[in-house]
Amino acid sequence: MSKPTKYVYEFAEGGRDMAALLGGKGAGLAEMTRIGLPVPPGFTVTTDACKVYLETGGEPPELGVEAVQALARLEQTMGRTLGAPDDPLLVSVRSGARFSMPGMMETILDIGLNDQSVTGLAKASGQERFAWDSYRRLIQMFGHTVMGVDGDLFEQAIAEHKARRAVADDHLLDTAELALLTEEFKAIIRKETGEDFPQDPADQLFRAILAVFDSWNTERARVYRHREHIPADLGTAVNVQAMVFGNLGSTVTSESSGTGVAFTRDPATGERGMYGDYLPDAQGEDVVAGVRDALPISELKALDPRAYAELCDHLRTLESHYRDLCDVEFTVERGKLWILQTRVGKRTAEAAFRIAHDLSQERTITPDEALTRVDGTELTRLMFPRFETRSTDVPLAHGVPASPGAAVGVAVFDSAEAVRRAAAGEHTVLVRRETTPDDLPGMIAAEAVLTSRGGKTSHAAVVARGMGKVCVCGAESLAVDPVARRLTTESGVVVSEGDTVSVDGTAGTVHLGALPLTASDVGHALETGVSTGPLTEAVQGALAHADSVRRLEVRANADTPEDAARARSLGAQGIGLCRTEHMFLGERRALVEAMILARDNTTRERALEALLPLQRADFTGILKAMDGLPVTIRLLDPPLHEFLPDRTELAVRLASAAHPDVHDRELLDAVERMHEQNPMLGLRGVRLGLAVPGLMAMQVRAVAEAVVQRLRDGGRPCAEIMVPLVGTVEELRLARAEAERVLAEVAAETGEALACPIGTMIELPRAALTAGSIARFADFFSFGTNDLTQTTWGLSRDDAEASFFPLYLEKEVFGVSPFETIDQEGVGRLVQLALDEGRAVNSRLETGVCGEHGGDPESIHFFHRAGLDYVSCSPFRIPAARLEAGRAALSDTIAADDSR
Ligand code: PEP
Numbered sequence: 001m002s003k004p005t006k007y008v009y010e011f012a013e014g015g016r017d018m019a020a021l022l023g024g025k026g027a028g029l030a031e032m033t034r035i036g037l038p039v040p041p042g043f044t045v046t047t048d049a050c051k052v053y054l055e056t057g058g059e060p061p062e063l064g065v066e067a068v069q070a071l072a073r074l075e076q077t078m079g080r081t082l083g084a085p086d087d088p089l090l091v092s093v094r095s096g097a098r099f100s101m102p103g104m105m106e107t108i109l110d111i112g113l114n115d116q117s118v119t120g121l122a123k124a125s126g127q128e129r130f131a132w133d134s135y136r137r138l139i140q141m142f143g144h145t146v147m148g149v150d151g152d153l154f155e156q157a158i159a160e161h162k163a164r165r166a167v168a169d170d171h172l173l174d175t176a177e178l179a180l181l182t183e184e185f186k187a188i189i190r191k192e193t194g195e196d197f198p199q200d201p202a203d204q205l206f207r208a209i210l211a212v213f214d215s216w217n218t219e220r221a222r223v224y225r226h227r228e229h230i231p232a233d234l235g236t237a238v239n240v241q242a243m244v245f246g247n248l249g250s251t252v253t254s255e256s257s258g259t260g261v262a263f264t265r266d267p268a269t270g271e272r273g274m275y276g277d278y279l280p281d282a283q284g285e286d287v288v289a290g291v292r293d294a295l296p297i298s299e300l301k302a303l304d305p306r307a308y309a310e311l312c313d314h315l316r317t318l319e320s321h322y323r324d325l326c327d328v329e330f331t332v333e334r335g336k337l338w339i340l341q342t343r344v345g346k347r348t349a350e351a352a353f354r355i356a357h358d359l360s361q362e363r364t365i366t367p368d369e370a371l372t373r374v375d376g377t378e379l380t381r382l383m384f385p386r387f388e389t390r391s392t393d394v395p396l397a398h399g400v401p402a403s404p405g406a407a408v409g410v411a412v413f414d415s416a417e418a419v420r421r422a423a424a425g426e427h428t429v430l431v432r433r434e435t436t437p438d439d440l441p442g443m444i445a446a447e448a449v450l451t452s453r454g455g456k457t458s459h460a461a462v463v464a465r466g467m468g469k470v471c472v473c474g475a476e477s478l479a480v481d482p483v484a485r486r487l488t489t490e491s492g493v494v495v496s497e498g499d500t501v502s503v504d505g506t507a508g509t510v511h512l513g514a515l516p517l518t519a520s521d522v523g524h525a526l527e528t529g530v531s532t533g534p535l536t537e538a539v540q541g542a543l544a545h546a547d548s549v550r551r552l553e554v555r556a557n558a559d560t561p562e563d564a565a566r567a568r569s570l571g572a573q574g575i576g577l578c579r580t581e582h583m584f585l586g587e588r589r590a591l592v593e594a595m596i597l598a599r600d601n602t603t604r605e606r607a608l609e610a611l612l613p614l615q616r617a618d619f620t621g622i623l624k625a626m627d628g629l630p631v632t633i634r635l636l637d638p639p640l641h642e643f644l645p646d647r648t649e650l651a652v653r654l655a656s657a658a659h660p661d662v663h664d665r666e667l668l669d670a671v672e673r674m675h676e677q678n679p680m681l682g683l684r685g686v687r688l689g690l691a692v693p694g695l696m697a698m699q700v701r702a703v704a705e706a707v708v709q710r711l712r713d714g715g716r717p718c719a720e721i722m723v724p725l726v727g728t729v730e731e732l733r734l735a736r737a738e739a740e741r742v743l744a745e746v747a748a749e750t751g752e753a754l755a756c757p758i759g760t761m762i763e764l765p766r767a768a769l770t771a772g773s774i775a776r777f778a779d780f781f782s783f784g785t786n787d788l789t790q791t792t793w794g795l796s797r798d799d800a801e802a803s804f805f806p807l808y809l810e811k812e813v814f815g816v817s818p819f820e821t822i823d824q825e826g827v828g829r830l831v832q833l834a835l836d837e838g839r840a841v842n843s844r845l846e847t848g849v850c851g852e853h854g855g856d857p858e859s860i861h862f863f864h865r866a867g868l869d870y871v872s873c874s875p876f877r878i879p880a881a882r883l884e885a886g887r888a889a890l891s892d893t894i895a896a897d898d899s900r
């Protein structure tokens with residue numbers, strides 16, 4: 001026969017590993033009891049009991065008996081009886097789920113008080129007012145939480161009494177007034193529920209336990225769980241604990257009372273040394289509620305040196321026991337220190353790095369463990385300048401926090417204006433409904449990009465992130481009017497061109513005026529390698545360790561020499577994706593237009609010949625910046641119409657011109673010829689290379705000549721040529737033959753041996769499914785997970801994000817956008833299949849990923865497990881990718897620390 005389920009555990013019976021059953025708080029109390037810390041005794045009703053209650057609507061039958069037995073033992077330990085008329089034992093009843101849900105569920109204090117025991121408490125404590133204040137608190141909390149009376153009714157009664165006595169603070173109501181209030185509270189309960197406040201202490205206790213179970217499903221608890229991804233069926237444990245009092249007055253200095261919270265280190269900065277707040281003559285809840293201003297914990301030293309020394313001692317014990325930052329809630333009752341709660345403390349990103357580093361230096365944890373305690377998201381947050389947050393700042397609008405950081409500038413409403421003002425030294429924020437490749441110069445010139453449409457992977461977001469530029473997109477409440485050059489907020493505030501705004505890409509908010517900024521030391525230190533203090537030292541330490549354990553290489557997506565150099569200084573081991581389309585914009589556009597408009601080969605060749613030296617110079621610069629490291633250059637991918645003017649704009653220009661321009665007419669013809677319903681699925685990628693004579697040859701020649709030039713300059717160029725959007729091996733075979741032909745031509749012309757690997761992107765499901773064939777003609781595979789996600793899901797990223805994605809996220813069709821974190825089940829499966837089948841055919845096949853997912857922490861862990869050789873991401877995300885690649889390697893050996 002299986003052992004019957006046990007629903008109640010005394011603190012002495014549990015331990016830290018039992019958080020699932022006893023909740024975080026119960027496990028902490030049990031652990032502290034076990035290691036001899038002064039914890040008021042008590043017991044925990046398990047989450048199992050709550051689950052039964054939530055499932056069946058009734059508590060398990062054994063619970064009553066077990067609780068009564070546990071209470072009897074508690075009474076024995078305390079030498080007092082719950083609610084006894086003279087010197088009663090009082091208990092608190094608190095929720096405590098597996099994962100911390102601060103303030104979301106209920107707590108009831110002072111259980112055991114009734115019309116008799118209140119007098120007993122007054123006598124035993126010697127403090128009549130304290131006893132009556134505790135009694136009215138119990139009736140108020142119990143009436144509201146257990147009996148469902150509207151809390152405002154009690155607050156109103158308190159307000160009336162204060163008004164009558166002309167006092168501003170609850171504290172100033174005297175004993176007589178509190179006794180009257182107590183009677184009024186009881187009357188309110190009777191009137192509202194038709195029932196009396198229960199005088200039986202055991203009845204109070206039992207009903208309070210069930211009320212805590214019920215509070216698992218309050219609206220706010222549900223909303224919180226949803227946001228924090230806490231499963232809805234875990235249930236909460238309930239902790240019943242002997243009350244100790246911090247509000248017994250501080251009249252006798254050697255026997256002071258009070259309550260506080262303390263951390264073993266500063267949870268904001270990570271600095272060593274105790275940190276916290278203390279509130280003399282107060283109950284625990286008062287500190288958390290911020291009812292009165294607390295004193296810094298150091299003042300307890302003067303108020304009660306013995307309790308202070310003891311507290312320091314216990315904090316040291318806890319930190320070395322948990323081997324991490326701990327926080328505690330404590331109470332001093334007449335000079336006696338009690339610890340009421342502990343847990344591994346929450347901390348900022350800065351503190352996370354410093355604490356992990358310091359604990360490792362102190363040899364409390366190993367460098368491997370230190371690395372598991374920080375993550376890439378925290379590191380990215382530390383690299384951006386940030387605003388000093390002030391609670392008084394009300395944003396103009398909220399949008400999607402697409403690219404983190406803080407930027408201040410004047411609003412401008414088109415790209416040219418951003419460029420013009422930037423040239424004049426002005427900081428700008430480019431405001432658009434959405435951005436297109438046309439906006440690129442403005443995006444480069446601006447400090448931040450703000451759009452009213454699009455999500456985290458819209459053009460604005462992707463490009464801004466790539467550039468490490470602040471971006472808030474999809475701020476839908478803003479009406480952006482590019483013609484009138486202004487935006488209007490929901491509440492009617494108008495921001496015109498030239499007005500200063502602040503964009504918080506971390507929070508996803510926009511503010512009027514300039515918020516104060518704090519620069520990031522971390523970003524600077526990582527780029528220069530110079531450490532400027534304990535935080536940068538800690539970050540560099542974590543990265544060095546990640547580098548020493550990771551298997552995945554980290555490359556950059558970069559297409560200018562500047563970005564390449566920056567990526568290299570941030571630790572990139574090459575370029576995994578050099579997109580060539582950005583090299584076709586700006587002043588070169590005229591040449592690209594000429595190439596597109598060419599009616600015969602000679603004209604086209606002339607245009608391509610003019611582009612050749614420019615492309616060669618681009619590649620030479622990038623190869624120089626990445627000397628000795630691989631540079632994967634992708635042949636032109638986007639459909640050509642992206643390089644031509646907008647169809648409507650052109651048509652309007654032609655229609656309104658007195659003498660229509662011939663060139664414009666030709667352009668419009670070309671635009672109309674090339675117009676596609678679904679350009680994403682149209683003439684792009686390798687299709688373009690095969691369809692436009694000379695284009696691919698020009699690009700390959702530019703690469704080959706750049707390599708030759710670098711070789712002649714004494715460099716070590718390692719260029720690789722990448723063919724985009726291949727769907728069948730035939731396409732790659734043709735493209736490869738053409739590339740090899742041009743490479744051989746340049747080799748013959750220059751006498752230099754050109755060993756240039758040729759590979760392909762795997763970004764179409766068909767390519768993944770036929771990877772075995774494709775691998776015969778590929779030296780490498782680079783997974784373009786942006787397009788692979790679009791084509792596997794059968795949707796267009798920008799359109800989907802602007803239309804139904806918000807709904808899908810709300811309805812939890814997916815928890816996170818598949819463009820942000822790789823969809824392991826679908827797209828990931830294709831990656832794995834292509835990888836395995838490609839390698840089976842070509843054992844020397846090199847494999848990487850260059851879609852946005854290459855910089856996403858969770859996706860990096862997947863790519864590590866899948867067995868890819870490298871990830872490639874925007875320069876700015878490289879440190880985080882290095883860190884996560886290290887963490888991924890560790891997670892093979894270390895199970896994630898369950899207690900965090
Ligand atoms: C991809 O599709 O993942 C990719 C890197 O290519 P692009 O984003 O340029 O289409």
Ligand code: MG
Nearest residue numbers: 763784786787
């Ligand atoms: Mg692609």
